[in-house]
Amino acid sequence: MIDLYYWGTPNGHKISIALEEMKLAYKIYPINILSNDQFDPDYLKISPNNKIPAIVDHDTFDGQPISIFESGAILQYLGRKTGLFYPQNERKRIQVEQWLMWQMGGFGPMLGQNHHFSKFAPERLEYPTKRYQAETKRLYGVLNTHLQNRAFVAGQGQGEYSIADMAIFPWMLTHEWQNIDLNDFVNVKSYFERIYAREAVQKALAISV
Incomplete structure (x- = not known):
């Protein structure tokens, strides 16, 4: 347990x-x-x-x-x-780990700061709000480019669902808070919908x- x-x-x-x-x-x-x-x-x-x-x-x-x-x-x-x-093969594991670290070091922290300054800060401050919204859009763009012809972020070909996807997906649930329209990132939108539909x-x- x-x-x-x-x-x-x-x-x-x-x-x-x-x-x-x-x-x-x-x-x-x-x-x-x-x-x-x-x-x-x-x-x-x-x-x-x-x-x-x-x-x-x-x-x-x-x-x-x-x-x-x-x-x-x-x-x-x-x-x-x-x-x-989380594959045992070292080359496959590296692919999972680098996207997991991408989320841990960038996609999560930057989106978290976006959440704070765009939605929760007691006063609206233009500079940090624009800064973190711009970085959020850049990161969505990185993911969108990577997902071209891919179902998941790691693995060969279409990719294989992994702990990296489990880490990335939840931060997209609040994309509206982040001033993000998923229609602007068509590959990310398909990725989001694909994972959201999973029973687990x-x-x-x-x-x-």
């Missing part, structure tokens, strides 16, 4: 999607970030950076529970644990806490 410390954010969705896709048993422990649950001392023992998600896996390789924070690290762990959506994704997105 895996304990999932979760809230319904893009980073939270990544792990619920992975757990559903990999058909792993899990129990949700809500961490209400609007109420600052992430600063609870017990939670900080699991996630010292006071962010969600985090997991505790009780069914491990050495029989001892293991706690993991950072969504990318969790995805890699789950991929290794199950042998699913639908189950994960239906979670309410």
Whole structure:
């Protein structure tokens, strides 16, 4: 059994999607970030950076529970644990990892800043809003170009669905907050619709806490 410390954010969705896709048993422990649950001392023992998600896996390789924070690290762990959506072949694995890191280092943080300055900041500031909206559009353009004649970001030919796609997809759910029209990125739009239609994704997105 895996304990999932979760809230319904893009980073939270990544792990619920992975757990559903990999058909792993899990129990949700809500961490209400609007109420600052992430600063609870017990939670900080699991996630010292006071962010969600985090997991505790009780069914491990050495029989001892293991706690993991950072969504990318969790995805890699789950991929290794199950042998699913994270290939063992080194060339294929590199393709997955570079797009996972692209999301972790750029697509997530830049879109997150866009969310803040475009929707949540107490005052609207022109410079950072335009800066992060422009970087968001650039990143969507990078993804759109890469997805030309590809179904997924990693793998040969049409590509193979992987943990990289599970990481990228949830950040697109709020594209309207980001001042993004998916019709301007036709390959991304098809990619988004393809992943959104998956049964496991639908189950994960239906979670309410």
